[in-house]
Structures are given as C-alpha cells and as structure tokens.
Amino acid sequence: MEELRDKNGLTEKEYLAAYRPGDYVKPSVAVDMVIFSAANKNTGNYRLLPQKELKILLIKRSGHPCLGAWALPGGFVEPNETTEQAAMRELKEETSVENIYLEQLYTFSDPGRDPRTWVMSCSYLALIDSSKVNVTAGDDAASASWFTLNLETTDVSFSEHENGFTRVTDYHLLLTDGDIRLSTTVRHTVDRNDTGTCSRYDIAENNGIAFDHARIICYAVERLRGKVQYTDIALNLVPEYFTLTELQQIYEIILGKPLIKAPFRRKYGALLAEPTDKQTSDAGHRPSRLFKRKWMSD
Amino acid sequence: MEELRDKNGLTEKEYLAAYRPGDYVKPSVAVDMVIFSAANKNTGNYRLLPQKELKILLIKRSGHPCLGAWALPGGFVEPNETTEQAAMRELKEETSVENIYLEQLYTFSDPGRDPRTWVMSCSYLALIDSSKVNVTAGDDAASASWFTLNLETTDVSFSEHENGFTRVTDYHLLLTDGDIRLSTTVRHTVDRNDTGTCSRYDIAENNGIAFDHARIICYAVERLRGKVQYTDIALNLVPEYFTLTELQQIYEIILGKPLIKAPFRRKYGALLAEPTDKQTSDAGHRPSRLFKRKWMSD
DNA sequence: CAAATAGTGTCTTTGAGACATTATGCG
DNA sequence: CGCATAATGTCTCAAAGACACTATTTG
Numbered sequence: 001m002e003e004l005r006d007k008n009g010l011t012e013k014e015y016l017a018a019y020r021p022g023d024y025v026k027p028s029v030a031v032d033m034v035i036f037s038a039a040n041k042n043t044g045n046y047r048l049l050p051q052k053e054l055k056i057l058l059i060k061r062s063g064h065p066c067l068g069a070w071a072l073p074g075g076f077v078e079p080n081e082t083t084e085q086a087a088m089r090e091l092k093e094e095t096s097v098e099n100i101y102l103e104q105l106y107t108f109s110d111p112g113r114d115p116r117t118w119v120m121s122c123s124y125l126a127l128i129d130s131s132k133v134n135v136t137a138g139d140d141a142a143s144a145s146w147f148t149l150n151l152e153t154t155d156v157s158f159s160e161h162e163n164g165f166t167r168v169t170d171y172h173l174l175l176t177d178g179d180i181r182l183s184t185t186v187r188h189t190v191d192r193n194d195t196g197t198c199s200r201y202d203i204a205e206n207n208g209i210a211f212d213h214a215r216i217i218c219y220a221v222e223r224l225r226g227k228v229q230y231t232d233i234a235l236n237l238v239p240e241y242f243t244l245t246e247l248q249q250i251y252e253i254i255l256g257k258p259l260i261k262a263p264f265r266r267k268y269g270a271l272l273a274e275p276t277d278k279q280t281s282d283a284g285h286r287p288s289r290l291f292k293r294k295w296m297s298d
Numbered sequence: 299m300e301e302l303r304d305k306n307g308l309t310e311k312e313y314l315a316a317y318r319p320g321d322y323v324k325p326s327v328a329v330d331m332v333i334f335s336a337a338n339k340n341t342g343n344y345r346l347l348p349q350k351e352l353k354i355l356l357i358k359r360s361g362h363p364c365l366g367a368w369a370l371p372g373g374f375v376e377p378n379e380t381t382e383q384a385a386m387r388e389l390k391e392e393t394s395v396e397n398i399y400l401e402q403l404y405t406f407s408d409p410g411r412d413p414r415t416w417v418m419s420c421s422y423l424a425l426i427d428s429s430k431v432n433v434t435a436g437d438d439a440a441s442a443s444w445f446t447l448n449l450e451t452t453d454v455s456f457s458e459h460e461n462g463f464t465r466v467t468d469y470h471l472l473l474t475d476g477d478i479r480l481s482t483t484v485r486h487t488v489d490r491n492d493t494g495t496c497s498r499y500d501i502a503e504n505n506g507i508a509f510d511h512a513r514i515i516c517y518a519v520e521r522l523r524g525k526v527q528y529t530d531i532a533l534n535l536v537p538e539y540f541t542l543t544e545l546q547q548i549y550e551i552i553l554g555k556p557l558i559k560a561p562f563r564r565k566y567g568a569l570l571a572e573p574t575d576k577q578t579s580d581a582g583h584r585p586s587r588l589f590k591r592k593w594m595s596d
Numbered sequence: 597c598a599a600a601t602a603g604t605g606t607c608t609t610t611g612a613g614a615c616a617t618t619a620t621g622c623g
Numbered sequence: 624c625g626c627a628t629a630a631t632g633t634c635t636c637a638a639a640g641a642c643a644c645t646a647t648t649t650g
Contacts, residue, residue, distance in 0.1 A: 004365045012413075015362035021415045025377045026324040029407075029418060047600060047649080064313035067302045079323045079416055083407040099493030107405045107420050109327075109381040115310075117319045118377055120327060122405050158595055165593045192593055194538065195397030240492065245602080262604070263639055285600040286647040295463045295490055297456055345622085345627060543629080560631070561612055583627040584620040 027109075027118040031087045032074035032213065033057075034105070034220035035095070035126040037133050037146065038237045038250050047284035052249040053148045055133075056217065057095065058175070058182075060143035061210055065115045070175070070182055071210035072217070073144070074121070083122040091126065094144065101127040101236035106219055113212045123216050125223055127236035147175035147182065151221050151256070154185075164193030171218055175209070182208040186218045221254075228254050232272050232296040241278055241290040244269050271296060325407075325416040329385045330372035330511065331355075332403065332518035333393070333424040335431050335444065336535045336548050345582030350547040351446045353431075354515065355393065356473070356480075358441035359508055363413050368473070368480055369508035370515070371442070372419070381420040389424065392442065399425040399534035404517055411510045421514050423521060425534035445473035445480065449519050449554070452483075462491030469516055473507070480506040484516045519552075526552050530570050530594040539576055539588040542567050569594060 003011045010018070035057040040050035058070040073094045077086040084102065092098055105123040113119065133146065155170040167190045175182040185204040190197070201215040209217075227233045234250050248264050273291035280288045301309045308316070333355040338348035356368040371392045375384040382400065390396055403421040411417065431444065453468040465488045473480040483502040488495070499513040507515075525531045532548050546562050571589035578586045 006361050006365055010362065012362045012365065016413055019414050021326075024326070024374065026326055027375070027377075028319075028322070028324055029327065049601070063304050064308065064310045067304055067310065076322065077325070077407070079325075080409045082409065083405060083418070101495055103495075104404060106402060107381060109375070109420070111378045111380065115314055116317050120381070122407070160593070165595070167595055194591065197399055197401075243602090260639090260641065261602090262606095263641080265603075267639080283601080284649055286602050286649085288602060293492065295458070297463070297465055347628070541629090558613060558615085559629090560614085560633095563630080565612080581628080582622055584622085584629050586629060 025118070027120045029077045029083070029120050029122060030074055031077060031083050031090060031124060032072040032121045032216060033087055033091065033102075033124045033126050034072060034217055035091075035100075035128060036149075036220070036224065036237065037128050037130055038253065039130045039133065039146070049245065049283070049285075052246070052253050054150075054253045055146040056149050056175070058145060058147050058209075059094065060145070062143065066210035069208050069210035070145075070147070070180075072123075072213045077122070084124075087124045087126075097128060097132060100132075101233070105216070105223060108212060108216065110212065121212075121216070123220070125220050127233065129237055129239045131239040145177050145180075147177045147180075149217075149221070150174040150176075151218065153256075162193070164191070166191045170204075173209075173214055173218060180208075184209055184214040186214055188218070224254055225256075232293075235272055235293045235295075238293070241276065241292060242273075243280060243288040243290060244273060245288060247273065247291075323416070325418045327375045327381070327418050327420060328372055329375060329381050329388060329422060330370040330419045330514060331385055331389065331400075331422045331424050332370060332515055333389075333398075333426060334447075334518070334522065334535065335426050335428055336551065337428045337431065337444070347543065347581070347583075350544070350551050352448075352551045353444040354447050354473070356443060356445050356507075357392065358443070360441065364508035367506050367508035368443075368445070368478075370421075370511045375420070382422075385422045385424075395426060395430060398430075399531070403514070403521060406510060406514065408510065419510075419514070421518070423518050425531065427535055427537045429537040443475050443478075445475045445478075447515075447519070448472040448474075449516065460491070462489070464489045468502075471507075471512055471516060473515075478506075482507055482512040484512055486516070522552055523554075530591075533570055533591045533593075536591070539574065539590060540571075541578060541586040541588060542571060543586060545571065545589075 005011055006015060037055045038052045039055050041053045043050055057073060059073050061067055061069050061071050073090060075086065075090045077083055084104065087102055103125045105125045107120055107122045109120045111118060113121070152172045153169060154172045157168045159166050169188040171186045171188065173184045173186060184206045187202045187204055189202065190199045201218060203212065203214050206214055228251060234247065234254065237250050238247060244265050247268065248259055248261065251264070252259055272294055274294045276290050276292050278290040280290065303309055304313060335353045336350045337353050339351045341348055355371055357371050359365055359367050359369050371388060373384065373388045375381055382402065385400055401423045403423045405418055405420045407418045409416060411419070450470045451467060452470045455466045457464050467486040469484045469486065471482045471484060482504045485500045485502055487500065488497045499516060501510065501512050504512055526549060532545065532552065535548050536545060542563050545566065546557055546559065550557055570592055572592040574588050574590050576588040578588060
C-alpha cells in the first residue's frame with residue numbers, strides 16, 4: 001500500500017494526528033425504548049381462559065420538561081458505546097432485565113421534539129415475556145408502570161389525485177394503568193406522487209404522554225403488526241413453555257382482530273412451536289399441550 | 299391547566315428559560331444515502347432486449363480519511379433540520395435531483411466507524427428512475443459515479459444450538475464502473491437464543507469502499523429485497539411509462555433470481571401497473587404495451 | 597352431564613409455479 | 624419466412640379461510 005497524501009501533503013496518519021473536531025453544533029442523541037409485554041387479564045370466572053393484553057412500560061417524569069407526564073424509558077448515548085449498547089444499559093438500569101429482544105426502530109429528529117435543546121431519539125422496540133415482567137415489577141424505579149395498550153384505527157381516508165394519492169389514518173392510542181388513562185390522537189399522513197413520498201405522524205390531541213413519545217409508540221405498534229406476520233418475533237412475548245392458544249391470543253392482540261383457530265395452528269403452530277410432553281393444569285376444562293419455541297431462520 | 303413546579307419550585311417556563319445544555323460529549327450525526335437506480339446494459343445485438351443492471355451512486359473521497367476510496371453521498375445534519383431534510387438537501391447538492399423516494403434505513407453508531415471522531419450515520423435508502431439519472435450524470439461533482447452492483451451470497455451456514463441458533467451469511471459485494479472494481483466481503487451473523495438476538499455485519503475484506511459503507515450498502519440491498527416483495531417500492535425505479543418486462547427485470551436484478559413471466563404479470567402487473575394506449579417502438583421485434591404506475595395503498 | 601377449551605377434518609377458494617401456446621412486428 | 628419478444632391459457636399443487644366435528648378435562 002502506498003502512502004496517499006492529501007492536498008496539504010499529509011498522510012492519513014499525519015492528518016488524523018492533527019485532526020481537531022470542529023466547533024459545529026452537535027445534537028444530543030438519546031435512545032428511547034418501547035418495551036412490549038403480553039400479560040393475562042384476570043377474568044372473574046375461574047373456568048374461563050384468561051385473555052391477553054398488550055402492555056408497554058412507561059416512566060413518570062419527575063422533572064421538567066413534561067413534569068408528571070409519562071415517558072418511554074431511555075437515556076442519552078454515551079461515548080464509546082453503540083446506540084444498541086446504550087439501550088441495553090438503560091434497560092438494565094431502569095428495569096433490571098438484561099437479555100431481551102431488541103430491535104432498532106427509527107431515528108426521530110424533529111428539531112423541536114425536545115423543548116430544551118437539539119435531541120435526536122434513536123428508538124428501539126423491545127419485547128419481553130410476561131414471566132420475566134414480574135421480576136421487574138418490584139423495581140426501585142418507583143414510578144415505572146406497565147400500561148395496557150389499545151391502539152384503535154378510528155378513521156382511514158384514501159384519495160387518489162393527480163399522479164398519486166393521499167392516505168390519512170387516524171389512530172386513537174389509549175394507555176391505561178388502574179385509574180390512570182393516557183389518551184392521544186395521532187394522525188398518520190402518507191402522501192405519494194411520482195416525485196416522492198412523504199410520511200408523517202402528527203399528534204393531534206395529547207393527554208399525559210411526554211414529548212413526541214405517542215408517535216414513537218404508534219410507530220412501534222405498526223412495526224410489530226407488520227413483523228408478526230412474517231417473522232417469529234412473537235415468540236419473544238411468550239414464556240419458555242406456552243400453549244398454542246396463548247400464542248394465538250398474542251397474535252390477536254397485536255393485530256387487533258380475531259384469528260381462526262385451525263389455520264392458525266397449521267401455519268404458526270407448525271412453524272414456530274415444537275410440542276413437548278408437558279400439559280397445563282389447574283384449568284376448569286381440558287388441559288392443553290405445552291409447546292417450546294422453534295426458531296425460524298428468517 | 300395547573301402550573302406544575304419541580305423540586306426546585308420552578309415552572310416549566312422558568313425551567314426552560316434557565317436551561318443550559320450540559321458539557322457532555324455529543325456525537326456528530328451524518329446522513330449517508332444508498333441511491334439505487336436501474337439502468338439498461340447495452341447488449342451488442344440490436345434485436346435483443348437490453349438487460350437491466352442495479353446501480354448505486356458513489357463519490358470518490360478527495361481528502362482524508364479514506365482518501366481515494368469511494369463513499370456513499372452524504373453529509374452532516376445541521377441544526378433546525380431533520381435527518382430527512384438533511385438527506386434531501388445533500389441529495390440536491392450532490393446530484394441536483396430533488397424529489398425522489400427516500401426512506402430511513404438504519405442508524406449506525408459503532409464508536410470507531412469514523413477514525414476522526416464520534417460520528418453516527420443515519421442512513422437512507424433512495425430510489426431514482428433511470429430517466430432522471432442522465433440529468434445527473436453531467437454534474438459538477440466531478441468524481442461522482444454510478445457503479446454496477448452485484449451482491450452475491452457466497453455461503454450460508456445455519457447451526458442450531460442450545461436454545462437457539464446461529465446463522466452466518468457471507469456476501470460478496472462487487473461494484474464496478476468501467477475499469478474500477480470495488481470488492482468487499484461482508485459477513486452477516488445472526489445469533490439467537492431465548493435471552494435475545496444479536497445481529498452484526500462484519501467487513502472481512504475491503505477494497506476501495508470508504509468507512510463502513512460496504513455494510514450500509516448490504517443492509518440497503520437486504521431492505522430493498524424484502525420490501526420489493528410486499529410493497530410497490532419498485533415503481534420508483536421505473537420511468538413514467540414502462541413495460542411489464544422492464545418491471546420484471548427490475549424485480550429480477552433486485553432479487554437476484556429469474557421470475558416466471560405469467561405469474562409475475564398476473565400478480566404485479568395487475569397490482570402495480572395500469573395499461574395505456576402507448577407502445578414501444580424501435581425494437582427488433584413485436585412492440586410492447588406501455589403501462590403507467592398504479593399506486594398501492596400499502 | 598354440562599361447560600369450556602383442545603385439537604382435527606375437510607371443503608372451498610385463491611394464487612403461486614410451471615409450462616405451453618398464440619400473437620405480432622421487424623428485417 | 625424466421626427471429627425475438629409480447630401476451631395469454633391452463634394445469635397442478637400448496638395454503639388461507641371458514642366451519643364443523645370430535646376429544647378431554649373439571650365440577
């Protein structure tokens with residue numbers, strides 16, 4: 001290899017030794033995590049099978065800005081770590097959980113998204129199975145709480161126009177934890193024509209969710225809905241041993257619609273689950289076979 | 299609304315007025331773009347239909363680091379703009395193209411990815427149709443060049459182990475432009491077990507591609523391969539009027555495998571294309587009907 | 597036995613994959 | 624007419640969707 005020299009006659013080694021970072025304004029970069037879990041809702045009747053609910057973890061802000069509002073767990077990325085390592089670190093600090101499914105979601109960079117200063121958010125989607133959640137509950141992060149998530153599509157309008165179309169989807173996001181109800185309306189606008197695409201999430205009404213986190217949550221649910229259909233991502237919400245009905249319930253709460261049992265079991269049961277000899281017990285009806293996860297290559 | 303006060307007795311307004319950004323080390327954030335296009339390869343024979351080739355735009359580095367190597371177009375994000383706006387701005391500056399398909403890809407944040415300092419790269423996938431490319435060619439960015447892309451999967455190994463599996467995919471990325479041949483081997487390792495997932499791209503051999511850009515290119519091709527199958531993203535690589543054979547060729551070069559004509563036309567032809575009265579001419583064989591894009595909602 | 601869920605059988609319809617056949621313009 | 628591509632017909636097979644039926648436990 002020849003030693004290339006630049007227009008100032010410097011080799012790369014010399015250039016780097018003399019390099020001083022400029023005085024440009026730089027953003028802070030935070031990671032924010034949408035941590036999903038699927039928990040059993042207690043039905044009063046002991047004979048009925050418990051229903052699953054989709055949960056996400058939020059933390060109550062104890063300082064400005066957005067004091068008192070609920071925010072996604074997260075924190076700033078430190079030098080000498082990747083955003084993924086930062087997410088892992090924050091996860092451990094805030095929930096004392098260590099190894100869970102983690103996937104980068106999107107980097108939100110609207111200049112005004114944090115009123116203090118220029119902060120980008122590299123967001124992550126995390127999934128944790130409900131059996132590990134209980135460990136987390138008694139954590140020292142006093143104001144961390146699992147909220148039940150309901151994302152309803154309230155309106156979809158689709159209009160074709162000159163060389164393209166506009167699609168507007170209105171979401172109503174409802175997060176509940178006991179008496180606490182956080183409610184937000186998010187409008188997802190997609191505008192397409194032959195010169196490009198524009199996709200934006202606008203928060204119309206917001207009640208109690210910090211910063212632009214309602215938008216990040218909607219984005220995360222959309223990603224989860226998409227990926228659940230062609231990957232084994234849902235297995236991360238399920239304990240080591242699970243029934244196929246549990247797995248189906250997870251699919252149903254993610255997709256927000258009921259699925260038919262037989263085809264579900266044929267498709268996902270064969271693809272994602274391996275039968276074991278174990279069975280459920282303590283149910284007021286016929287016991288169910290327990291399955292183990294079967295890993296899909298992709 | 300009550301005026302909430304924090305533990306120092308400040309309202310949000312007072313807090314923000316007094317806020318001073320701390321002296322933490324912050325990263326620089328750049329955007330890097332993988333700009334794809336599909337161009338005709340000239341076959342010598344006038345009777346034969348031209349074949350399509352997948353191209354990406356690279357820029358030769360004229361300064362350290364990676365002097366002389368070829369890099370993705372991009373630049374630093376400035377205050378008061380989003381990463382997407384930065385990508386649009388750089389796109390216009392470097393290629394004088396204004397409205398094209400743009401989609402955020404991934405934020406790469408390995409601390410050592412830039413030898414100068416801490417630089418994260420928020421990468422974007424861009425698609426441009428070949429009829430607009432010619433406008434770009436005579437640009438003032440003297441050392442910008444369209445490289446023909448060939449990404450070959452040279453080896454896949456899959457091994458199941460205790461509670462999970464490891465999949466290793468070796469890619470050989472070859473970029474050619476006339477006599478210039480840039481060649482890189484990238485290894486994609488996915489390691490899964492019941493406590494999490496680890497996915498990494500390691501550059502094994504690298505000949506002429508700057509920074510970690512080979513990895514970004516591989517990631518972009520994987521995304522393109524995935525999305526082409528369930529979205530109308532491929533329409534962005536095609537001019538206003540196109541033949542179904544052209545569209546099929548685009549699918550074939552993206553997926554890297556031949557497709558059968560009849561089912562392709564039934565599926566994508568009906569879904570993505572609208573027949574017009576126009577026809578091709580100047581071909582040494584039967585003319586072909588020209589189609590217009592039909593927009594899919596999703 | 598009744599209630600409730602577990603688990604399977606089967607019919608219909610849809611569509612992918614594969615191959616064959618017909619159609620058409622150019623030289 | 625022959626070449627090369629355009630465009631469509633049709634057969635097979637696999638799987639999704641829908642519904643019905645049988646099986647098994649508890650109280």
